[in-house]
Amino acid sequence: MTVVHALMTTLRTVSKHFTVVALMVLQISVSMAVLANISTIVLEASERIDAESGLSEARIAVVQNIGVIGFEDAATSSGAGLRALRDVPGISAAAIGPVPFAVERGSVRLEKSNRDASGHPYIYFGSEQLASVLGTSVVQGVALGSLQAPAVEDVLEPNSTLAVPAVVTRSLAKRLFPAGDALGKMVHTEVWGSYPLTLRVVGITADFRSASTGDASDYEAVISEVKIDTESIGGLYAVRRSVPFDLEAKRAVIRALSSSMPGFVQEPVRSVAELRTAHFAKDASRSNVLLAVVVVVTASSALGVFGMSHYWVSARQRSIAIRRALGASRRDVVALFAVESAVVAGLGVILGAGLAVAANRLLALQLEMAAVSAASVALGAGLTLLSCQIAALIPALGAAKVDPALAFRQR
Secondary structure, three states, rough: HHHHEEEEEEHHHHHOOHHHHHHHHHHHHHHHHOOOHHHHHHHHHHHHHHOOOOOHHEEEEEEEEEEEOOOOOOOHHOOOOOOOOHOOOOOEEEOOOOOOOOEEEEEOOOOOOOOOOEEEEEEEEEEEEEEHHHHEEEEEOOHHHOOOOOOOHHOOOOOOOOOOEEEEEHHHHHHHOOOOOOOOOOEEEOOOOEEEEEEEEEEOOOOOOOOOOOOOOHHHHEEEEEOOOOOOOOEEEEEOOOOOOOOOOOOOOOOHHHHHHHOOOEOOOOEEHHHHHOOHHHHHHHHHHHHHHHHHHHHHHHHHHHHHHHHHHHHHHHHHHHHOOOOOOOOHHHHHHHHHHHHHHHHHHHHHHHHHHHHHHHHHHHHHOOOOOOOHHHHHHHHHHHHHHHHHHHHHHHHOOOOOOOOOOOO
């Protein structure tokens, strides 16, 4: 049986069952549109979840160190805690300050009197060795570790005129200083709530991600350090290890902080890799739910095609027997029904591609959803066609078993 002959037979069948075919095409097109848009959402989330920060996430960990209300001990100081952490075997650097996925955006201005922000980078403000904990590499200028950090009380006192050395990522330097003259320039921001701070750019680092929102500003960050010693400061204590953190290393960090800062309570130690996992837990769960929807939608289309093919096989038993009696092989019969289902599914996919784009534009206006990609449309089309063909194969194999002798029996 030739393809042309199969197509002609299919067209005759479609014309006889136009309503059934039209409803089936509509169902497939809607399923195709849903699959394409769900694929867009899942692929976008997957890209954000898998996007690397550019830092050694498994070797950087953070612990929330919280002061106990009413506990006063002059011996309890952040400097003592930092020294204890740096003495832990395997710890190469320790600092007070944030890490990726536990850092907030801030506002920076090129002029102190400006009200409008020049950018909204992630602000890494903390103690000495913060840049070392992060492991950033300076590509221009000098590293913070080579400079003497000013004392925190001098920097944060009212009306302070001190300019704190800072390094910025390459992306932030391009945003703030398009001419490429960032080194030596002053930047103004606020830290730890509302303390005004003037930063002097001394270095530019390679880009790294502070978050994974999919926006270019994920790479914009500024890092500055101050000297913290006798102060008792609660907050995030970040440490860097020469190898990935394991359970024993985390316990050692807690023991060091507990013994050196008895007036503070420590939360569990978590690596940046674990922070990433927790940050994207909801996205991962949503993707799993959407994948379950994909299975249901694909199965519904397949069941519809199965029902249609099964009906056609049941209604055409005698004509199938006649074909078999005239020399058609079982393979020819299977091919006939495969072509018929492919035509119906193909029409649904073509219409569904248009519906997918239209639905995506509507969702983009309401939910700020990313534009549907060609890959998502292709994935939706592939899943739909494959499921429909598999569903049609079962009735087709049954049709191939029709006895040719049925053509000669009396009705």
